[in-house]
Amino acid sequence: MECFVTNTETRPDQAYRHVLALTGALFLSYLSVAMSLPAVPIHVLNGLGMNNTYGGLAVGIAFLSTILTRGRAGASSDRLGGKICMQRGLVIYAVAGIVGVISGLGQIPAFAAYGILIIGRLLLGLGESLAMVGMINWAIGLMGHHRSGRVIALVGMGIYGSFAAGGPLGLLLLDRIGFTGLMGVCTLLPLLGILMVNWLPAVAPHPGKRESFWKIIGRIWRPGATVGLQGIGFAALGAFFSLYFISLGWPYAGLGLTFFGSGFVLMRLFCGHLPDRIGGTPVAMASLGVEAIGQYLLWLAPTPELALLGALLTGIGCSMVFPAMGSEVVKLVPPHLRGTAVGGFAAFQDLAYGATGPVVGLIADRSGYAPVFLIGGLAATLGLWVAFKAHRVARQQAIA
Numbered sequence: 001m002e003c004f005v006t007n008t009e010t011r012p013d014q015a016y017r018h019v020l021a022l023t024g025a026l027f028l029s030y031l032s033v034a035m036s037l038p039a040v041p042i043h044v045l046n047g048l049g050m051n052n053t054y055g056g057l058a059v060g061i062a063f064l065s066t067i068l069t070r071g072r073a074g075a076s077s078d079r080l081g082g083k084i085c086m087q088r089g090l091v092i093y094a095v096a097g098i099v100g101v102i103s104g105l106g107q108i109p110a111f112a113a114y115g116i117l118i119i120g121r122l123l124l125g126l127g128e129s130l131a132m133v134g135m136i137n138w139a140i141g142l143m144g145h146h147r148s149g150r151v152i153a154l155v156g157m158g159i160y161g162s163f164a165a166g167g168p169l170g171l172l173l174l175d176r177i178g179f180t181g182l183m184g185v186c187t188l189l190p191l192l193g194i195l196m197v198n199w200l201p202a203v204a205p206h207p208g209k210r211e212s213f214w215k216i217i218g219r220i221w222r223p224g225a226t227v228g229l230q231g232i233g234f235a236a237l238g239a240f241f242s243l244y245f246i247s248l249g250w251p252y253a254g255l256g257l258t259f260f261g262s263g264f265v266l267m268r269l270f271c272g273h274l275p276d277r278i279g280g281t282p283v284a285m286a287s288l289g290v291e292a293i294g295q296y297l298l299w300l301a302p303t304p305e306l307a308l309l310g311a312l313l314t315g316i317g318c319s320m321v322f323p324a325m326g327s328e329v330v331k332l333v334p335p336h337l338r339g340t341a342v343g344g345f346a347a348f349q350d351l352a353y354g355a356t357g358p359v360v361g362l363i364a365d366r367s368g369y370a371p372v373f374l375i376g377g378l379a380a381t382l383g384l385w386v387a388f389k390a391h392r393v394a395r396q397q398a399i400a
Contacts, residue, residue, distance in 0.1 A: 015142040015143045015144075016143065018139075018142050018200050018201070019139045019142055019143055019151060019154055020154070021196065021197070021200060022086075022135055022138065022139055022154075022158075022197060022200065023154045023155065023157060023158040024158070024196065025158075025193040025194075025196035025197045026131070026132075026135055026155065026158035026159065026162075026193070027157075027158040027159075027161050027162050028162075028189055028190075028192055028193050028196065029090050029093060029131065029189055029190040029192075029193030030131075030158060030159050030162035030166075031162045031165065031166045031169070031186070031189050032093050032096075032097055032124075032185075032186035032187070032189045032190055033062075033093075033124060033128060033162070033166070034162040034163045034165070034166025034167065034170065034257070035166040035167075035169055035170030035173065035182060035185070035186060036100070036124075036170060036182070036183070036186055037059065037163070037166070037167070037170065037238050037239070037257070038167050038170055038171055038238070038241075038242045038254070038256075038257065039170045039171060039173075039174045039179065039182055040055070040058050040059055040117070040121070041055030041056065041058065041059055041239060041240075041242075041243065042055075042171075042174065042242065042243070043104075043117075043174070043179045044058050044114065044117075045243075047104075047179060048110045048113060048114055049110055050110070050114065051365060052240075052243070052361045052362075052364045052365045053358060053361045053362055053365060054114065054361075055239075055243075055361060056239055056240075056357035056358045056359075056360065056361025056362075056364075057118075057357060057358045057361070058114070058117060058118065058121055058357075059121075059235075059238070059239045059357040060235070060239075060353065060355065060356065060357025060358050061118055061121045061122060061125070061357075062121040062122065062124045062125035062128070063125060063235075063350045063351075063353035063357070064122075064125065064350075065121070065122040065123070065124070065125025065126050065129070066125040066126070066128050066129045066346075066347070066350040066353075067125075067347050067350040067351050069125070069126050069129040069130070070129050070133065070343035070344060070346055070347035070350065071213040071340065071343055071344060071347070072343075073085065073089075073129040073130045073133045073134070073339075073343050074133050074137075074213075074339040074340035074341065074342060074343025074344065075210075075213070075339070075340050075343075076088075076130070076134075076339075077130075077133050077134050077137040077138075077339030077340075077342075077343070078137070078205060078206070078210075078336060078337065078338065078339040078340055079205060080205065081137075081138070081141075081202050081203060081204065081205050082133075082134040082135060082136070082137035082138025082139070082141060082202075082203060082339070083134070083138050083197070083200070083202040083203070084134070084202070085130050085131075085133060085134025085137070085138075085339075086130065086131050086134030086135045086138060086197065087134075087194055087197065087198075088130050088134070089126075089127045089128065089129065089130030089131025089132070089134055090127065090131055090190040090191070090193050090194045090197075091127075091190070091194070092123055092124075092126055092127030092130065093124065093127040093128075093131065093186075093189075093190035093193075094187050094188075094190045094191050095123055095127075096120045096121070096123035096124040096127055096186075097120075097183050097184070097185075097186040097187030097188075097190070098183075098187050099116060099117075099119055099120035099123060100117065100120040100179075100182075100183030100186060100187075101180050101183040101184055101187065102116055102120075103116035103117040103119075103120060103183075104178065104179040104180035104182075104183055105180060120183075125350075127190070129343070129346075129350075132155065132159070132346065133339055133342055133343045133346065134339075135155060136151065136152060136155055136326075136339075136342050137203075137338055137339040137342060138202070138203055139151045139154070139155065140330070140338065141203030142201075142203060146276070147276060148276070148326065148327050148330040149272070149273070149274075149275030149276040149280065149323050149324065149326070149327035150272050150273055150275075150276055150323075152322060152323035152326040152327065153268045153271075153272030153273075153275075153320070153323040154268070154272065155323075156264070156268055156319065156322055156323060157264075157265050157268040157269070157272075161261060161264075161265050162261075163238070163257045163260065163261040163264070164257060164258050164260070164261020164262050164264070164265060165258075165261070166257065167242075167254055167255070167256065167257025167258055167261070168254040168255060168257075168258055170182060171242065171253075171254040172254070173185060205336070206334075206335040206336035206338075209336075210336075210337075211337060211340075213340060213344060216333060216337060216340055216341050216344055217344045219332045219333065219341070220329045220332055220333075220341055220344060220345050221348075222386065222389070222390035222393065223280075223325035223326070223328050223329050223345060223390060224325075224329075224344065224345050224347070224348030224349075225348060225383075225386050226284055226288075226321065226325050226383050226386050226387045226390060227321055227322050227325050227326075227345065227346075227348055227349045227383075228348035228349055228351055228352040228383075229288075229352065229379045229380065229382050229383030229386060230284075230287075230288060230291060230317075230318055230321040230322070230349070230352075230379075230380060230383050231318075231348075231349040231350075231352035231353050231356070232352045232356050232375065232376050232379035232380075233291055233292075233294070233295045233314055233317075233318065233373075233376030233377070233379060233380050234260070234314065234318050234353075234376075235352060235353040235356035235357060235360075236295075236356055236360050236372045236373060236375065236376045237256060237257075237260060237298070237311060237314055237373070237376070238257060238260075239356070239357050239360070239361070240360065240361075240364060240369050240372050241253075241256030241257070241298075241311065242254060242256060243364075243369060244307075244369035244370070244372070245304060245307070247368070247369055248304075250304040250307070251304060252304055252308060255308060255311075256307075256308070256311045257311075259308045259309075259311040259312040259315065260311045260312065260314055260315035260318075261315060262312065262315065263311075263312040263313065263314070263315030263316035263319065264315035264316070264318060264319040265319075266316070266319075267287075267315075267316050267319035267320055268319055268320070268323075271283070271319075271320055272320075272323065274320065274324075275320070275323055275324040275326075275327040275328075276327060279328075280323075280324035280325055280326070280327040280328040281324065281325070281328060281387055281390055281391040281394065282391065283320050283324040284320065284321045284324040284325050284387045285384055285387045285388055285391070287316075287317050287318070287319065287320045287321045287324065288317060288321060288380050288381075288383045288384040288387060289317070289380075289384055290313055290316050290317035291313070291314055291316075291317025291318050291321075291376075291380040291383075292317070292377045292380035292381045292384065293313055293317070293377075294309075294310045294311065294312070294313030294314035294315075294316070294317055295310065295314055295373045295374070295376035295377035295380055296310075296373070296374070296377040297309060297310035297313060298310035298311065298314070298370075298373035298376075299370050299371070299373040299374040299377060300370075310373070314376075317380065321383075322349065325345070325387075326342065326345060328390075328394075329341050329342065329345045330342070352379075356375075360372040360375060363375070
């Protein structure tokens, strides 16, 4: 029988330890996503003999799957609890890894292998939707909504810490054991994650009247649009940084996500408390300005060292946008709708991730990889303006 707790039954220090354990499990499990991110487009180009558009689609299709399932994942989390939702997501991660193993078998024709790979990427997106929404709802239930910014910051540390480690590790494993071996590793990691969270107490779901997903989206679209525009820069970097370096003959092609993830995690460590302390929107505006600078530097960088600095600044800038605006989203809905709201909010970022891959892949095929990062910089600049408008609306509503 499942053991449920409420916020009042868990001491703050104990709750924080539980959330740290969840973060560790997410880090380990999310390596299955992070290691495949730079490896998939390289496998599609070099292993299957297809072009950048197909490579970008293979990356972006997982985010499309996540977009289409965020609402259902949020509703499941509100109805069943975050623990069950997260565990189901990790199981689907493992299934996606098995499908990836099948797609990497050399006896399969290229287009058939690509089709199987797409199925695996779709499953990976579904697993990500359930795992992340479930964990956020579970962790906020353990620590309380007043610390939602800190909780979402920890979630991001787990995810982007995985990106920092997973980028070079994925490329290393791709080189040493091939794509099939890499997918085998990606099958085992989420199973270990399930073992890590199984002992943690669940949080009882909140009772209350349900609302339609689109009505909730109407409440949160401004924070959602902000985080979506932020996500374009990261999606461009994640999909094409390695290929950008390889095309120029530069070293350190596997370090883009490492620099990005390092900046990201450091900001979460030292500034994760800021949204709860000074408000989410001011933090988001400052962050988007830094992200824009990093993307413009990537666009114009004459040396690999400056390009890596651009990746670092992009990570620093992207780091706090999601928790900052997420803390604003949590304030806009009652607890029994929190999972659905978080799912809808995350879907804006997923939309950016899903659309960016194939769109900038087309641009890269025609104009090279550098303009990809110009688009990321312009998107971050627009996101800064949207966040500013959201801040003005919130101030006007507070005065009224």
